[in-house]
Amino acid sequence: MKDKNFIIERQILRIGNKISNGRDKDLIPFDLTANQSEALLYFDNCPGRSIIDLKEHLRITHQAARNIVERMKRKELLYVVISEEDGRFKQVYLTEKGRTTCDDLKHLGTNVGCQLLKGLSEEEKDQLLSLLLKINDNV
Template sequence: MVEAEYILARNVIKLANVIMTIRNREIKELGLTAEQADSLIFFSQHAGASAVDLKAYLGVAHQTARGIVERMAAKGLVTTHVSERDGRYKTVALTEEGRALCAAMAENGTYTGRTLLQGMSEDEKKQFFSLLTKALQNITTQP
């Protein structure tokens, strides 16, 4: 069984690497870095968030998060505004172009997911999703 578990772990790593390669290629074609793509998705899901919130989400230094926001603003993907609640706090909002890129990334992700599930029956897709969710829970709760 140890051999089967090792092969399974290797195949999961291979799958993750292939998915990341596809993601990185698609992000590059959109003119984004991986950090910018993750940041756009974060700000699309967290209205009124700031670089401080992005810092916590990405696990990076404050200066790094600010730099990401500034570069995205220079590209016209986001705007920043002084918060009405706290003048020291700048909120980040997606521009129309930023929203369009988020939509393109979602479409690319949907295509990748559809390709991954190709050839599986509906029952197999449900089982795959259930087992994948369980495996992720197992691995993320390890001490």
């Protein structure tokens, strides 16, 4: 059983490395890092959330999250507003350029996902998703 666990772990690692390497190449035209693209998608799904929320989502330091948001503000992908409820709380939103870039990233991700899951039935995709969620909870 231990050998099987090791083989599975190595296969997951290989798949992750292949996806990560391909993703880095895919992001070159967008002038984004992987964390920046994740931040863009995060603020698309959770508009008005804070840098602290991003830090927790990406599991990075507060300084790293702040740097990501600052760089993306300079690229005119994000903007920050001070909360009306709490002046210490800064809310982050996508700019119009950020929305367009995010839509392009989703389209690219859909294409990569289709290639990755090519040949799997809908039932197999459902099973895989269920198993991956369980594995993710274990990590």
